[in-house]
Amino acid sequence: MKRGEKVVLALIGLVLFASVVRSQLHVEEKHDRDIPFYSAATPDVARKAMDIYRSNGCKSCHTLWTLQDMLQSVPAPMLDGIGSLRTETWLYGYLSSPNPQVVLPSRLKKEYQMPSYATLPEGERHLLAQYLASLKVKDWYFDQTKKAEYEKLTGVEYHK
Ligand code: HEC
Secondary structure: OOOHHHHHHHHHHHHHHHHHHHHHHHHHHHHHOOOOOOOOOOHHHHHHHHHHHHHHHHHHOOOOOOEEEOOOOOOOOOOOOOOHHHHHHHHHHHHOOOHHHHHHOOOOOHHHHHOOOOOOOOOHHHHHHHHHEEEEHHHHHHHHHHHHHHHHHHOOOHHH
């Protein structure tokens, strides 16, 4: 190969490499903007907690991972990102309270309010609290998440 050809090949290689890197960066950035919610839980905790979540009908009132019951009509706060708003200790106490409305007042009719899960086995309440606490929201979406929660809980528009 002549020297000139080598230079040309090297340049082509460089351009290709740069464009691959750029497209990767672009994908990362876009992805980052798309989904602000993530869980820091291990797959094992996530699977067990989601089983408890499903078998206790949480889904009939709450949204999580954009999943909700089709007939859902209760304006309950969504649980995506809840671990950035509440601590595991708070969540455990809330799930364990015989009267959750003492911990967190409700604006809704009794049948729509958060039920007490105090009779769930302690281990299940722990797992749920651990998993809920692992549900985080990325910084750039924190304010929107806080606002949405506030408005669901109070029915009043949020002002910073
Ligand atoms: C009958 C509907 C209903 C069901 C079923 C239900 N919730 Fe709730 N939940 C609510 C409502 C409504 C609120 C807001 C407080 C209130 O109005 O009582 C709430 C509040 C919460 C909160 C506090 C949210 C915040 O903004 O701090 C958490 C956490 C929560 N629920 C988790 C769960 C989990 C986990 C389950 C299942 C084990 C569950 N909920 C089942 C209706 C429900």
